[in-house]
Amino acid sequence: MPDQSAQFFDEHHRRFFEWLQKALVSQIQGKRSKLNTVSTVVGVDVAYSNDISVAAAVSWDVDERRVVEVSRVRSMALFPYSAGFLFLREAPVMVAAVRGIVERFDVVLVDGHGIAHPREAGLAVFVGAALGMPSLGVAKSLLVGDLGVVDRGMQEITLDGSLVGYGVKPKDSRRYFASPGFGLDVEDVAYLLGVLGGRYPEALRQAHIEARRGLKEVG
DNA sequence: GCGACAG
């Protein structure tokens, strides 16, 4: 079997998609709206079964600590996974799933990096921009950047000398890396991490479960 | 040229 990714990522395609990422980044410059009080967050994740993808968005009430709404979308996985270009594979279906959430919410938590990305154009940046909603990237492993010293279970992620996010290692839950997506800055990330209790976001844990459940319920 | 590489 030949590498399917070659079909999508030869030199010409890769260069064009990189241009697209840079275009978005320059396009949203200055569109950093101030993050208001966060009472409801929406976590979004995608699960796969061959070329079928199911995205699940879970609305989570931070104070009451409960799921308030679930939205799921099934679709064809048209792009293969390629590090640095995850948005091609997951952004379309993630955006559709979040649009299925009816009740209001304050921020979208995306399973993937925000600006902790080679071109500061991670999946969370695309999803937030497309929705016109503040977004936070939450990844389980580092893609780029340098980690600073561990301080109270947290460490800064630096890229070209600038702070782009935080690595977090809660005592109970799994390690993760958070960076701004759209509509919020690094200072807001620190605030958000506090609101979310420092642990791996329950909204994302639920989204992961719901996405996998979606694969099974339909086939 | 050699490794690294979100999900």
Add this chain to the structure above:
DNA sequence: ATCTTGTCGC
């Protein structure tokens, strides 16, 4: 991401 159950431990 996905293939996969129960089991050891706090």
